[in-house]
Amino acid sequence: MQITAEIYHGDSKEKLKLLPNDSVDLIMTSPPYADQRKNTYGGIHPDEYVKWFLPISEQLLRVLNPAGTFVLNIKEKVIEGERSTYVMELILEMRKQGWLWTEEFIWHKKNCYPGKWPNRFRDAWERLLQFNKNRKFNMYQEEVMVPMGEWANSRLKNLSETDKIRDNSKVGSRFGKNISNWINRDKAYPTNVLHLATECNNRNHSAVFPEGLPEWFIKLFTKENDTILDPFMGSGTTLIVANRMRRNAMGIDIISDYCQIVRKQLKPIESNLLEQKVGYERTEPERSITIC
Amino acid sequence: MQITAEIYHGDSKEKLKLLPNDSVDLIMTSPPYADQRKNTYGGIHPDEYVKWFLPISEQLLRVLNPAGTFVLNIKEKVIEGERSTYVMELILEMRKQGWLWTEEFIWHKKNCYPGKWPNRFRDAWERLLQFNKNRKFNMYQEEVMVPMGEWANSRLKNLSETDKIRDNSKVGSRFGKNISNWINRDKAYPTNVLHLATECNNRNHSAVFPEGLPEWFIKLFTKENDTILDPFMGSGTTLIVANRMRRNAMGIDIISDYCQIVRKQLKPIESNLLEQKVGYERTEPERSITIC
DNA sequence: GTTCCGCATGAATCGATAG
DNA sequence: ACTATCGATTCATGCGGAA
Numbered sequence: 001m002q003i004t005a006e007i008y009h010g011d012s013k014e015k016l017k018l019l020p021n022d023s024v025d026l027i028m029t030s031p032p033y034a035d036q037r038k039n040t041y042g043g044i045h046p047d048e049y050v051k052w053f054l055p056i057s058e059q060l061l062r063v064l065n066p067a068g069t070f071v072l073n074i075k076e077k078v079i080e081g082e083r084s085t086y087v088m089e090l091i092l093e094m095r096k097q098g099w100l101w102t103e104e105f106i107w108h109k110k111n112c113y114p115g116k117w118p119n120r121f122r123d124a125w126e127r128l129l130q131f132n133k134n135r136k137f138n139m140y141q142e143e144v145m146v147p148m149g150e151w152a153n154s155r156l157k158n159l160s161e162t163d164k165i166r167d168n169s170k171v172g173s174r175f176g177k178n179i180s181n182w183i184n185r186d187k188a189y190p191t192n193v194l195h196l197a198t199e200c201n202n203r204n205h206s207a208v209f210p211e212g213l214p215e216w217f218i219k220l221f222t223k224e225n226d227t228i229l230d231p232f233m234g235s236g237t238t239l240i241v242a243n244r245m246r247r248n249a250m251g252i253d254i255i256s257d258y259c260q261i262v263r264k265q266l267k268p269i270e271s272n273l274l275e276q277k278v279g280y281e282r283t284e285p286e287r288s289i290t291i292c
Numbered sequence: 293m294q295i296t297a298e299i300y301h302g303d304s305k306e307k308l309k310l311l312p313n314d315s316v317d318l319i320m321t322s323p324p325y326a327d328q329r330k331n332t333y334g335g336i337h338p339d340e341y342v343k344w345f346l347p348i349s350e351q352l353l354r355v356l357n358p359a360g361t362f363v364l365n366i367k368e369k370v371i372e373g374e375r376s377t378y379v380m381e382l383i384l385e386m387r388k389q390g391w392l393w394t395e396e397f398i399w400h401k402k403n404c405y406p407g408k409w410p411n412r413f414r415d416a417w418e419r420l421l422q423f424n425k426n427r428k429f430n431m432y433q434e435e436v437m438v439p440m441g442e443w444a445n446s447r448l449k450n451l452s453e454t455d456k457i458r459d460n461s462k463v464g465s466r467f468g469k470n471i472s473n474w475i476n477r478d479k480a481y482p483t484n485v486l487h488l489a490t491e492c493n494n495r496n497h498s499a500v501f502p503e504g505l506p507e508w509f510i511k512l513f514t515k516e517n518d519t520i521l522d523p524f525m526g527s528g529t530t531l532i533v534a535n536r537m538r539r540n541a542m543g544i545d546i547i548s549d550y551c552q553i554v555r556k557q558l559k560p561i562e563s564n565l566l567e568q569k570v571g572y573e574r575t576e577p578e579r580s581i582t583i584c
Numbered sequence: 585g586t587t588c589c590g591c592a593t594g595a596a597t598c599g600a601t602a603g
Numbered sequence: 604a605c606t607a608t609c610g611a612t613t614c615a616t617g618c619g620g621a622a
Contacts, residue, residue, distance in 0.1 A: 080427070081392065081394060081427040082392050082393050082394060083393050083394070083395060083396060085383065085384060085387070085393070088380040088383060088384065089384075091377065091380060092377060092380065092381075095377070100373065100374050101374050101375050101377070102373060102374060102375065102411070102412075103375060103412060103413075104375060106398055106400070106417050108398070108400060108485050108487075112483055116481060118431065118433075119394070119427070119428075119429065119431055120394075120395060121395075121433070121481055121482055121483050121484050122481065122483045122484070123483070123484055124483035124484055124485045125398050125484065125485050135372070135373040135411075136411075137411065139410065139411055141410075141413075189408065189413070189414060190413055191404060191413050191414045191415070191416035191417075192413050192414070192415055192416055192417065193400050193416045193417050
């Protein structure tokens with residue numbers, strides 16, 4: 001079966017209206033945070049963040065498969081010495097829209113942004129909010145449980161000497177992580193805490209989250225040939241991982257350069273390129289990269 | 293100077309009214325979660341949790357020193373497949389009361405509850421919400437600094453011979469300056485993620501959090517002879533740690549047995565016991581354990 | 585070919601300065 | 604007064620060049 005990767009250039013709120021109902025199995029995205037990335041996305045003011053996001057989440061609710069899942073990566077910033085409340089307000093409003101707030105995973109960032117302040121430590125975690133349409137949804141726990149062993153083992157292999165030591169470093173907590181507990185385990189049940197480093201030094205661009213993050217959720221919530229959507233594609237980490245894992249991928253981004261970059265990233269791994277017009281817009285047909 | 297430990301038996305909402313304004317430097321507590329365990333604290337229904345807690349947080353706001361801190365350990369339960377929203381609603385309401393929501397620390401539990409569910413993984417984290425009265429508050433960051441990763445040390449070791457010489461010879465050069473900055477760095481500041489194990493089996497009682505947790509916050513937000521309050525004392529972890537660290541401790545609990553247990557725990561470590569009547573209640577004088 | 589080190593770089597935050 | 608911008612602070616990570 002063919003695996004497709006489609007990239008749409010434009011405003012998510014509008015482009016999403018062109019997608020059919022119940023057509024996406026997993027939505028995973030990291031929208032621009034409030035007041036962040038001003039140079040690229042314009043920066044949404046914290047007071048207007050919820051109002052800005054709700055029309056988009058309304059469309060996401062429509063296009064999601066009833067057994068599908070929406071994973072939202074977000075973290076509130078500090079304003080005048082306080083954590084902002086717009087993420088909490090967003091959750092409350094999305095529930096009024098009909099979303100179920102199933103779970104909150106924690107992404108514990110190994111390498112967080114440095115800095116020192118008189119009243120605050122470095123922020124080393126972000127939220128991964130899980131929303132669903134129904135109480136019953138697809139969840140392939142075994143897929144993560146088996147790789148969880150691999151996940152830990154491969155991490156241990158790759159991290160090798162230096163990083164075993166680094167992991168034992170007490171930075172980030174007073175209490176070192178006991179890696180040795182994991183070594184003899186073939187299988188481990190994952191929890192709702194993910195412990196990954198950011199890939200801050202990618203070749204051309206910087207991704208907002210490491211590939212391990214979408215990989216984990218794609219394994220957990222989808223199977224092969226399912227469809228995955230990222231309405232704030234950015235550098236395209238979600239799409240590229242989905243494509244590699246033989247899932248159909250759809251991405252939307254308002255920034256033309258990002259669309260170009262992701263296209264180029266996807267091209268080398270495709271074995272068969274087809275160009276086809278997408279019907280929703282006659283004046284500026286989007287390119288649909290289809291991968292065999 | 294004498295270190296005191298006072299235990300009050302009764303309802304927090306009422307007992308707190310007896311404490312003077314601005315008299316506590318750190319409040320750290322883990323209130324009963326909204327759940328169905330009606331045999332312990334009466335089981336507050338999730339819908340009424342906020343309404344139940346607000347009169348207490350109002351008193352806490354009053355008794356807290358303007359430069360003090362309130363650390364609230366809490367985690368929402370799952371109800372009908374969804375995470376409840378009462379914690380978020382509580383934060384929003386407490387801000388209306390005048391609290392500043394300064395930060396949210398994550399307690400990553402190394403060994404969380406076992407279990408398996410079809411639509412959910414084990415919950416391995418809890419919130420540690422930091423509230424303050426003012427943007428300026430006492431914070432002794434150096435007290436919780438932690439050894440840096442072996443990475444820096446190994447580099448410095450290897451560098452040491454040649455680069456120390458270089459440092460001496462090239463006085464004032466940028467290179468030498470850099471090295472000298474690194475040499476004194478054997479410690480780093482922690483982040484807002486704490487990673488420690490739960491103490492699963494204490495002798496008779498089960499503590500809601502391990503001693504390392506209050507210890508860390510007591511170091512961070514208080515100095516010796518400061519006063520620490522736990523309005524939901526339970527098995528008294530906060531009090532016992534505070535007492536050991538030479539801070540004055542105050543605890544309130546509605547369950548008489550808990551008060552007895554904590555008294556017995558405190559007794560062995562005191563060197564001088566005085567009984568004195570507390571003036572606020574003539575009919576049933578509370579015991580005040582004073583430790584030299 | 586390894587291993588080792590220098591360097592750039594982040595979805596950060598505060599406080600001071602400037603308009 | 605109130606907002607916008609800037610410098611200072613800090614540390615894990617990967618890459619490229621050196622030993």
